[in-house]
Structures are given as C-alpha cells and as structure tokens.
Amino acid sequence: MSQPKRERNLTSRRGFMASVSSGSLVLMARLSNAQDIEVATAAEGDVESFEPDLFVSIGSDGKVTILAHRSEMGTGIRTGLPRVVADELEADWSKVVIQQAVGDKRLGSQNTDGSNSVRHFFKRMRVAGATARTMLEQAAAAKWNVEPATCRGKNHRVVHAESGRSLAYGELVQAAGELKVPRPDELRMKPASEWRYIGKDAPITDLDAILTGKAVYGIDARMENQLYAVIARPPVVGGKVASFDSTETRKIAGVQSVIEIEGYQGAPVFQPLGGVAVCADSTWAAWQGRDRLRVNWEDGPNAEYDTDVYAGQLADSANKPGKVWRDTGDAKSVIAESDKVYAADYSVPHLSHAPMETPCAVADVKVDAGKVVSCVLKAATQNPQAVQQAVGAALGIPEAEVVVHVTLLGSGFGRKSKPDYCVEAALLSKELQRPVHVTWTREDDLQHDYYHTMSHVHIEASLREDGTPSGWLQRAAFPSISSLFSDGADQAAGFEIEMGLQDLPYEVPHIRVESGKAKAHTRIGWLRSVNHIPHNFAVSSFADELAHRAGCDPLDYLLTLLGEDRLLDVKAAGLSNRGASAEEYPYDIGRLKHVTQRAADLARWERRSELPKGRGLGIACCRSFLGYTGHVVEVAVDHDGSVQIPKVWTVLDAGVIVSPDRVLAQVEGAASMAATIAMYGKVTFRQGRVNQSNFDNYRIATMKDSPREIITELVESDAPPAGVGETPVPSFTPAMCNAIFSATGKRIRSLPLADHDLTWS
Amino acid sequence: MAIINVNGQKRDLGNVSSDTPLLWVLRDQLGLTGTKYGCGVSECGVCTVHLDGDAVQSCVTTVGEVGDSVVTTIEGLSDDGLHPVQNAWREHGVPQCGYCQVGQMMMAAALLKSNNDPTDEDIDNEMWNICRCGTYPRIRAAIKTAAKELQK
Numbered sequence: 046m047s048q049p050k051r052e053r054n055l056t057s058r059r060g061f062m063a064s065v066s067s068g069s070l071v072l073m074a075r076l077s078n079a080q081d082i083e084v085a086t087a088a089e090g091d092v093e094s095f096e097p098d099l100f101v102s103i104g105s106d107g108k109v110t111i112l113a114h115r116s117e118m119g120t121g122i123r124t125g126l127p128r129v130v131a132d133e134l135e136a137d138w139s140k141v142v143i144q145q146a147v148g149d150k151r152l153g154s155q156n157t158d159g160s161n162s163v164r165h166f167f168k169r170m171r172v173a174g175a176t177a178r179t180m181l182e183q184a185a186a187a188k189w190n191v192e193p194a195t196c197r198g199k200n201h202r203v204v205h206a207e208s209g210r211s212l213a214y215g216e217l218v219q220a221a222g223e224l225k226v227p228r229p230d231e232l233r234m235k236p237a238s239e240w241r242y243i244g245k246d247a248p249i250t251d252l253d254a255i256l257t258g259k260a261v262y263g264i265d266a267r268m269e270n271q272l273y274a275v276i277a278r279p280p281v282v283g284g285k286v287a288s289f290d291s292t293e294t295r296k297i298a299g300v301q302s303v304i305e306i307e308g309y310q311g312a313p314v315f316q317p318l319g320g321v322a323v324c325a326d327s328t329w330a331a332w333q334g335r336d337r338l339r340v341n342w343e344d345g346p347n348a349e350y351d352t353d354v355y356a357g358q359l360a361d362s363a364n365k366p367g368k369v370w371r372d373t374g375d376a377k378s379v380i381a382e383s384d385k386v387y388a389a390d391y392s393v394p395h396l397s398h399a400p401m402e403t404p405c406a407v408a409d410v411k412v413d414a415g416k417v418v419s420c421v422l423k424a425a426t427q428n429p430q431a432v433q434q435a436v437g438a439a440l441g442i443p444e445a446e447v448v449v450h451v452t453l454l455g456s457g458f459g460r461k462s463k464p465d466y467c468v469e470a471a472l473l474s475k476e477l478q479r480p481v482h483v484t485w486t487r488e489d490d491l492q493h494d495y496y497h498t499m500s501h502v503h504i505e506a507s508l509r510e511d512g513t514p515s516g517w518l519q520r521a522a523f524p525s526i527s528s529l530f531s532d533g534a535d536q537a538a539g540f541e542i543e544m545g546l547q548d549l550p551y552e553v554p555h556i557r558v559e560s561g562k563a564k565a566h567t568r569i570g571w572l573r574s575v576n577h578i579p580h581n582f583a584v585s586s587f588a589d590e591l592a593h594r595a596g597c598d599p600l601d602y603l604l605t606l607l608g609e610d611r612l613l614d615v616k617a618a619g620l621s622n623r624g625a626s627a628e629e630y631p632y633d634i635g636r637l638k639h640v641t642q643r644a645a646d647l648a649r650w651e652r653r654s655e656l657p658k659g660r661g662l663g664i665a666c667c668r669s670f671l672g673y674t675g676h677v678v679e680v681a682v683d684h685d686g687s688v689q690i691p692k693v694w695t696v697l698d699a700g701v702i703v704s705p706d707r708v709l710a711q712v713e714g715a716a717s718m719a720a721t722i723a724m725y726g727k728v729t730f731r732q733g734r735v736n737q738s739n740f741d742n743y744r745i746a747t748m749k750d751s752p753r754e755i756i757t758e759l760v761e762s763d764a765p766p767a768g769v770g771e772t773p774v775p776s777f778t779p780a781m782c783n784a785i786f787s788a789t790g791k792r793i794r795s796l797p798l799a800d801h802d803l804t805w806s
Numbered sequence: 807m808a809i810i811n812v813n814g815q816k817r818d819l820g821n822v823s824s825d826t827p828l829l830w831v832l833r834d835q836l837g838l839t840g841t842k843y844g845c846g847v848s849e850c851g852v853c854t855v856h857l858d859g860d861a862v863q864s865c866v867t868t869v870g871e872v873g874d875s876v877v878t879t880i881e882g883l884s885d886d887g888l889h890p891v892q893n894a895w896r897e898h899g900v901p902q903c904g905y906c907q908v909g910q911m912m913m914a915a916a917l918l919k920s921n922n923d924p925t926d927e928d929i930d931n932e933m934w935n936i937c938r939c940g941t942y943p944r945i946r947a948a949i950k951t952a953a954k955e956l957q958k
Contacts, residue, residue, distance in 0.1 A: 119903030119939045248899065255904035256895055257887040258840020258880030262905060265839040273834065298823070328843075329830035401844055401852060401905040401938045455842070455905025456938050487845045710902055710941070717940025740849035740936060749930040751942045 101130055101177050107201060107215030109136045114146040115166070116157040116427045117251065118400075118454035118461065119714070120770050121707035124249045126162060126170050128242040129703060133174030133235055136214070137201035138242060143250050148429025148449035156428040158462050158571065159623070160670040160768025163703055167766050175232040183227075184220035185212050194233075200241075237701075237763065246706040251453060263405035263425025263452045268480035271407055272301055274473050275331040275484060277338050278320035278493050279308065281733035282567045283345040289321050293337035299330030303338070304476050306469060312532040313568045315435040317469045318493055324473060328484050350566035350733045352395065352499060359501035360390060362522035362561030368536060370547045371619055374555030379516035383507030389590060391504070391583035392795040395728035396497035397743060398572050402455020403490040406432075407482035408470035410440060419446040420471050425454040427462040435464045436471045447471075458573040458718075463495050491743050492735040495570025496728055498523040500579035502546075504587045506553075512595020513605060516555035521546055521580065524565035535564040539621065545580025545775065548620055550634055550668065551588075552608025567730065573715075574774035577669045578722060582796065585665035585779035590792065598653075599783065600645045600664055607666075610635035623671055629765055630671045640675035640696040640760065641666040647694040647756055648677035653787065659683065659805065663783030665776040670768025672699035673760075676780040678752075682788045686803035690720060690752040690781065698760035699767040705759060712757045712773045719777035721746040724798045744799070810872050812836065813882025824870030829853045831869055832879060840880035840908050844936070851935030854909040854916075855879050861916035880908040883915060891915045894952035902939035910935050914949050922956045924949060 102110045111130050117123035127143050130136075146152055154165070178198035185203035186193040189210060196203050204211040237243075254260040279285060291303040301324050308319030323334035380386055406424035410417055417440045426432050429449035437444035454461055466483055473481040485493075500523035506514035525541060527534040537560040539547075547558045572578075592602030613632035615622050622630060645664060653662045659682050666675045675696045681689040693716050702708050725744040729736045737743040782793040789805045808819040810831075817836055827846075832838040832855070841864055844852030848863040855864045856878035883889050891911045901907045910933070917924060917932045924932070929946050937945070 117903075119901075121902075246899075248896070249901070251904065252896060252899075252901065253887060255901045255907055256892045256911070258838075258908050260904055261839070262842070264843060265833075298821075327830055327834040329826055329834065399938060401850070401903065401936070402842070453905075454903060456903040458938070484843070487847075487850075706899055710899065710939075710944075713943055714902055714940035717942060718938070739847055740845050741847065745850075745936045745938065747936060748933045748942045748946065751940065753943070755943055 101134065101173055103177065103214055103218050105215050105218050107140055107213055109134065109141045111141060111143055112146045113143050114152040114155050115162045116155070116429070116451050116454055116457070118157065118427060118457040120162070120711060121249050121704050122157065122162045123251065124247065125704045125707060126166055128247065129167060129170040130174040132240055132242040133171045134178045135198040135200060135241070138247065140201060145451050148433045148451070150430050155430050156462060158427055158459055160771045163766045164671065164768060167701070167703065171234060172229050172232065175234050176227060179227050179232050180221040180224050181214055181217045183224055184217045188212070188220065243703050244701070244705060246704065249707070261452050262402050262455045263423070264402055264455070264484060266405070266407045266423035266452050266482065268407050268409050268423070271480035271482050272324040272477065273326070273328045273331045273484065274322045274324045274470070274481050275328065275335040275486065276306065276320050276322040276469060276489070277335050277340055278318045278489065279342050279344070280492070281342070281344040281347050281350070282313065282318065283347050284308065285319060285343045285345060286321060287341040287343045289338055289340040291321070291338055293339070294323055294334040297325070297330055297334045297337065299326035300334040301325055302477055303334070304473055306472055312528070312530050314530055315431060315464050315468065316439070317465050317472065322469070322473055324477060324481060332486060344733055347566045348733045350730045352729045355499065355566070356392065356501070359392070359499065359522045359563055362563055363390065363501040363503040363520050365561065367520050367522070367559040367561040369557065369559050370539070370542045371556060371558040373618070374516070376516040376518050376555035376557035379555045380505060380507045380518055383516065385508045386505055387508055387591065387594060388503065388505035389587055389794060390501060391579070391586060392501045393499070393579035393582055394726070394796065395499045396572055396722060396726045397491050397494045397728050397737070398458040398460035399491060399743065399745065400454070400456040400458055400460050403485040403487060404461060404466035405482070405484050406467040406470045407480055408436070408467065408474045409480040410471055410474040410478070412475065412478055417442055417475055419448070420474070421448045421450070422467055422470065423450045423452055424464070424467050425452050425461055426464055426467065427454065427457045427459070428464065431462065432464040432467045435468050439468045440471055440475060459571045460495065463570060487740070488738045491728070491737050491739065495529065495568045497572040497578070498525070498569050498576065502579060502583035504583060506591065508591070512591065512597065514553050514591065517549065517551065517553045518557045518559070519546060519549070519583070520559040520561055522561035522563045523579065524563045524569050526569050526571055528565035528569055533564070535562045536560065541576045543620055544576035544669065545584060545667065548613070548618060548632065548668070549584065550613055550632070550637060551606040566733070573718060574669060574771035577667060577775035578778065581665065581667045581775035582779045582782070585667070585776060586782055586794065589663065589779070589783040589786065593786070600641070600650050603641060603664060603666070604638055607634055607638050607641070610638065625671060630767065632668060636673045636698050637666055637668050640673045640698050642675070643696040643758060644675035644677045644694045647696070647758060648679065650677065659788050661784040661786070661788030663780045663785070663787055665780035665783060667776040669775055670772045672697060672767035672769060672772035674773045674776050676776040678777060678780040678784045680781060680784040680788055682785060682803050682805065684805060688724065688785070688798060688803060689750065692754045692756065693752040693777070694756045695773055696758045696760065697769070697773055698762055699769045699772060700762050700764035701766045702759055703766065708759060708769050709757050711769050713755045715773035716755050716777055717746055717751045719774050720751055720781070723778040723781045723796060724750065727797050727799070808869050810869065810877060811874070812838070812877045813879060819869060822869055825868050827865050828855070828867045828869060828872055828877065829864035832864060838879050838881050842905055842908060844906065844909070850906070851913055852906045852909040854912040854935070856912060856916055859916065859919060861913050880912060883912065889915060890952040890955040891918065891948070893955065894948040897951060898944045898948040900941050900944040900948050902941055906935060906937045910937065910945055914945070914952065918949070918953055918956055922953055924953060
C-alpha cells in the first residue's frame, strides 16, 4: 500500500457510496455546524472534495440511504435517528436503507453513552432531512415553473396541490443536486402535528436479523484467515507477567501462537492490561490453551486491594471534612448549632457491567516494509473514534489510518466505550500479520472490568420541630473515574459529584456538598447512570428516613422537601447541567414533582397504609441526564426474607420522545438492571483479585426475581429531548429499599440486599 | 471422525475432539453464529439449542454427547423466520440488544413444545435465561401469545 491515507479515505467512503447509484443526490450536513451543509452528486471525485459529517442520499430509483453514526446496543438508536431524518425528508420509510457509519470524527461525537444520542442529534437530523426535502421541492418548482413555497414534499413525492401535479423523489434528484444548499433559516420545518415517524412506533431495523440469528455482533465478526485469541491477563490491575511457560498450551491442537502483551504504562485509560495471548484456529482451542498456560505474575502496587478494608477507608473519608462543591447558606453552622441532628451513612459496592456479549473485536493490521501502515477493525464498540485513537496510539499510526466498522453490540452499559479489547486485537494482529479476533470469556469480563465505583455517602441534617430539614450536609467518598485517565487521582471529578449530590433538588435553606479523598486500586469506569446510582440511593433513602422519623407519609414528605414548583438555580448550585443551557434544559422542580406524584397516583399510593406486613410500597425520584423519573416499587418480602417485586410504576418525563416503544423498553430494562443492583450487585476484591468469576457468583436478576409487572407512563411534552437510557435507573433502587422498610421495618443502608437478613415474623 | 446432524444436514467435523463444546463447533467451525456465547458454564442460557427437540446449553454439551441426536439451532428453527415464537417476539418487540434472544426463543420453543399453555410459574421456572437489557416482561407476554398460536 504505497498511499495508505488516500486508500483509506476511499475505503471509508466507498463503503457508503457503493450502495448509492450514480447520479444520486447526496446531502452532507456538517453536524458540528448545522449551518454548513453542502451537496454533491454521487461522483467519487466530488465526494473526495468534501469533509462532510452526515450523509443522506437519494438514488434516482428513489432509494434513500441514511447513515447511522451512533452504536446500536439495544436502545433502538440505529432506527430512531434515521427516522428523524426520514420524517423531515417526508421519505417513505419502506424505501429507506440504514447504513452503519465507520468511526470518523467528522461525524461529530460517536461516543454512544451519556444518554446523548437523541438529545444531541435530534435537531441536526431534522435539519438534514428538511434540507434534502426543501431541495427536492425547489427542483420540482423549477420544473413546473411555480413558487417553491407551493410545492410540498410528501411521502416520497413532491406535490403541487393547485395543479395536482407530482413527481417522485427519484425523478428529482438530478435537478436537486445542481441546486445551492439552503441555509437552515430558509428551511420550512414540519410542525409536530405533521410528524410522520417522530413519536410513532416502528420495528427496529435489525429485528428480523436478530430473530433469525443473522444479526452480527462483535463476537460474530469475521475476517478472512483470522485467528481466535483468548488472553490470560494479570489478576491484579497494574500487574505484569514475570515469566510464563506455554509447553502444555502448545500441545493443544489448533494453537498457533502464544504472544506476550505488555502491561500498561501510567494511567490505565484504554490500554490493554497486558498478559499472555493464545491464538488458535478456534475460540475453544485458544481458551483451552490459555487455561494451560503457567504464568508467574508480578502483582504490582494494587496487590493488597481488599474491599472489606477499603469500605472502612471510604467511611472514614466520608466522615471528615472534604472538598466543598456547593455551599448554599451556611449548613455547617446551622447543623453545628442544632440540637436535633439526624445522620446516616449509605454504601454501594463495586458493580460490573456484565454485558451479555463480552468484549470482542477483530483487527487486521497491515505492515509494509516492517512498518505498520493501517488497521481495519470490526468491533462491538460504543465509541469507534476512541478505538481509532487507542489503536492508532498503540500501533504508532495516525488515528485516520484506523478504520473501525461497528457491529451490533450485545449490550454495553458503558463497558464498550472503553476499547482496551480492540487494542489487544490490533497488537496481536500486528505481531502475527494476519487478522486476530479477541474474545473475552465471562470470567475475563467479570474479573477485568472497568468497575462501577465503590461508594460511601454520609448525610446529616438539622431538623426543625416539624421534622423538615433546615440544614443538609452530604459528603461522598469513592474512587473516581478520573483515576482512569490520571494516575493517582484521588479526588472526585465535578461531573461525578454533580450526578445526584451537588444537584440536590430539595428546598432546604442551607445545603453543603462535599467529597472525601479516595485512591483507586482498580480500573474505575462509568456504568449506566454512573454516580447517580449511589448518590440517589443515599439521598432518596435519607429522605424516606426523615419522613418516617417525622411521622409523615413519605410521599407528602418528599413533595414538601422538593418544595415550590420552581427552577433550581443551576448556576448558583455550580452545575454544568451536562453542558446544556439552563434555558433549554432548566432544572424544573415542577416536572420532578409531577413525575413523583403521577407514579404515586398510578400505584394508588393510598393503599400503602392498608398493606399487610411483608408487603410495602416505596417511592423515590431523580433528575438525571436531564430527564425526570418518579418510581414507586411494590415489594413482597416473605418470612424467610426472600423478596419479590410484583409491580413497579415509573413515570418518565424526557421531553419529546422519538420512539415511544423503545423508550418504554428502556424503562422496563432499567427496572430489571436496577433490581439486580439492589438485590445482588457486588464485586469484591481480596489481595487485589476479584472474587466473582461468572454468573453463579455474580448473580443477575432473571424472569423469576425481576419486577413482574412494569407500568410506565411517558409524560407528553414538547420540551427538548432529554436522556432516556440511563434516566430511569437511579431512583428504582432506593424506591425498592424504601418499600422494604415499609414492608419489614428494616432499613437498608448498604447494597446489595443479598447481604441483609430480611426475615421477619 | 465426527459427523453430527445439524438443522437437517449431516456435518462432517473432521478430527475434532469429542470433548469440544457444541457451541464452538457451531460458531467457529460450521459458521452458525446465531448461537451465542454468554458464560460457558450453563448459567445464562444464551447458547441454548435443541437436541432432539429438548433445550440444551451448547456451551456444556460436547460433540461426543451429541452423537446421533438431531441438533436444531436458530438457523433451523424455521425456514422463514416465522416460527410462532419468532412471530410473537416480533409482535411484542421483545429484543433490545438482541444478543440473548436467540437463546430465549430456543428455550421458549422447547417449553411450548412440551407445554402449550404455560402458567406464569411454568415460565418462571423454565425461562431462567439471563437478559441484561431486562426484556423479561415482554418475553413472558410473547410466550403467552405464541402459546395461543400453537393452541389453534
């Protein structure tokens, strides 16, 4: 490959252009700046001259191709965003083909996490669709010699109502392709009342492929002549291979090579953990070979990590003055001077993402004259651009020379935003000069994850005569995600504290939020809804405790705590608001109260006092990822302490909803995932090693113990779209634990429930 | 030399060792990647296939154990993707990420074969597959829909 760069550019574009017939209208919207849209006909030379972010093309046969640039891991985004484009385009959905984008930073962020896809791209996709439609309308108007404003794109045709004439989109693409691209302010956007697909349900585009076993995930990705690799990694993070013996490994039929991978330097980031890889003709041969390796490990600085000991350190840290993040009023003095102070501590252990599909990728590195020139990967990744960067850095080539094809993801939950496994595949391919597919076994996945933090939250409040708080102090201690990127970082990051701690929505005159130091001894990552999990567990449990202490109904008390309908002063509280303006995405206490009250109404909260012992309702609410959730959970606790969840009511206000049924599915899934967090989720370390190894000792809720019935209400709203995927996770767990208190009188201050004796008589 | 019967075809596995799990033979040797890997120890049900019509976990079923039995994978569950279970899964929009759904459907199809009117308790007991996306309520509903179809 003498001109690798040009070659790659052609490859990455040709992937898309190949499906577009010559003469197609190709609209390119620069997502990073929606003002700047360019157009070209599908001649390769022209395409080369643009640096577009998004492709919408319409063939002369009428076929519309829309690029999906976000990863599909179960949210339905690969269908949802293209439907937004198709809606404004007035395309016939049956004539739309969706094509998955390769990693390319010109597309804007492809990092499919943070519940950002619809929030960040809703408007931009509408503009892209409306631009294409407007050009088709203009082309038709010119042909008919009428005013463009009298022409309307409608269901894949441009119609001139006065004369009754119409032309199919395919008949207009050539003429449209010669027009100047209209500016966004020249576009006529469809009013919501005319939306054809937004807010309406459709099967996900991959449904049939999934149901027939034809869907391709990272574990299924294949390249010609590939080897299969399974890797022995250091059991302690930061450890290294001291020596190894592969004699027995090499006796396994099918084993081709045994290769040492170096440990990482500095902060872990997305570097491989290091270890010894066995490459073979099949996954099974590689796995067997891996299990027969004899490796002596040097455990390194984290060899003493013991989560029992660490829990005590976190508790200490959370119980002494720390870094101040918010100081509204003078909570410190008010609490110090009060003779009625109530305090409680809450803890949540490490959790593992445990996506159903373990991390998997296949890589093919091209070497020319002893020098690495490029790499092509197929990977189950939430962030193909991070793959480009990490693989590029590891191979010493520009990230533009790394082509990442994104497969479907067998779920991700944040694990697959971190491409260490892609780098492993690339390093092995470089060494063997042929494609190598890396499969993580379940044991690898559970023992070498980027774990959800382990957390301790201390809360104290000074109480008035009526039991409401006059001052509130909360302090969290947990190893931070920043430690992943900055070696030795021992202080929380602002975005972590903001998730459920600094943004305390209660109407309390004196609020102080702090964090204590905590050094990480393993890789800390982000897991669906992130720090909201421990923080909302603490805050919503504490509110329930205060209610019971005051002899109040927990719902009434919570609504009193939330206070008047108002907008929380985001600036005064020091919140970044996830980068969104407070004008567009205010912190609206009224909306938070509404979802809470509605969840209670749906659950018929008044039944609470009539329930027999062992049966209870619990309530909690949360604003997260700019959306609002109210949860009521009903539990049935047997005398023997076993817990069932007969029913859950969730009310979600996430602004405009693109795909209602997929949003319902996310809410249902959130209840199930949070039930696992509440009941079972716990990763422990001893001597730096993870104790859990598979689903027998890292238990996941199943059909039997997951919430039996999930009632969901989506608030109708014309507010801008907020997050959905993570939003309904946090408040489930405290609502469930509050229900357990109601049912049994047992207050849960540490997760999971499996650690507690819930028997009663 | 091992020969196994998969989806109505005799497949020659060459000199594969008889203790090789069926899962990896299906996926890596026969290219039938519809059957997924999840845990390797029969804890999650993701790799479920049918052996003479019964649900088994292919990750712990060896080629030797398969012997002359008939193996059915998702690729052979129906010719057209229209098995009542597949139809019900479609109707209820069950899949999210979809990864575990093949195993779920194979499990459900076997359950319905022996019991075409399963109660909630039957479903609780038989459908122990793990789904991390949390599609359980829809799976339950889809099984009931498929049962009605099969009762006709």
